[in-house]
Amino acid sequence: MTRLIPTVTILFLLCQFAGIGALVAQAPWDVEVLDPGVPERTASGEEIRVRVILVNRGAENWDPASGFAVAAHWLEPNRDVVRWEGPRTPLDEVVRPGESVTLEATLVAPSRAGDLLVQWDVVQEGVFWVARRDPTPVVGAPIEVFRNHSxxxxxxxxxxxxxxxxxxxxxxxxxxxxxxxxxxxxxxxxxxxxxxxxxxxxxxxxxxxxxxxxxxxxxxxxxxxxxxxxxxxxxxxxxxxxxxxxxxxxxx
Known part of the structure; x- marks a missing residue:
């Protein structure tokens, strides 16, 4: 019986952990940025096109027919917002859970110069931003914004x-x-x-x-x-x- 105790204990713990894992539900809205596509620097106010790769890590579809699109937020390194709203890049098709999408997205730099972050996000127009509900929000890609006129x-x-x-x-x-x-x-x-x-x-x-x-x-x-x-x-x-x-x- 002494030799059976560790075996029984291990089996019990494995079953217990398996039960906990079964209780973890996938978040409905979660975005992962595989490639932010941003350059090292850009001029203030400049509009550029960048190649962005996103993955839908949530449990819900991103359906363009329901108003889903991609846009970027501009943040300070401490995550204070410089500019939240940005031009929308529409999705060409539904992005289902686990699927990735590659876009030529529009990015417009703010008038503010300095070392900033670009945080890509998915928006359902007039309803919500995924970043507001994402349990693992995107950190943001570093970029230097310099002044065109200085x-x-x-x-x-x-x-x-x-x-x-x-x-x-x-x-x-x-x-x-x-x-x-x-x-x-x-x-x-x-x-x-x-x-x-x-x-x-x-x-x-x-x-x-x-x-x-x-x-x-x-x-x-x-x-x-x-x-x-x-x-x-x-x-x-x-x-x-x-x-x-x-x-x-x-x-x-």
């Missing part, structure tokens, strides 16, 4: 005391640390921004100082620029900005 002010020589309403000149040294070339067709110009202490920034319209030679990303340029002093005496705060006409001010 500059560094390397040096400046300008007067601190100016007369209200006049035009003055300054000498600037700038570096293009964005991804867009500053062209000479007057679509890029240097402008000044003023604000009262405690007030909001006001970008002066004319004058613009345009570039005489193209400035490619990573290149530096020195130029003499014109600034228009606003009406109204007293202390003002001032900073330089660049405008891409019809697109944006770099400070935005």
């Amino acid at each position: 500059f560094a002010q390397l040096n400046v020589s300008q007067d601190r005391w100016v007369t209200a309403g006049e035009n003055t000149t300054a000498r600037l040294a700038l570096m293009n640390d964005g991804a867009v070339e500053w062209t000479t067709d007057k679509s890029f110009g240097v402008v000044g921004r003023w604000r009262r202490i405690g007030g909001s920034w006001k970008t002066t319209e004319p004058p613009r100082t345009h570039f005489l030679t193209p400035v490619k990303p990573g290149e530096e340029v020195e130029l003499e620029v014109v600034r228009r002093v606003p009406e109204g005496i007293g202390p003002w705060l001032f900073e330089w900005d660049i405008v891409h006409e019809g697109v944006c001010f770099f400070s935005q």
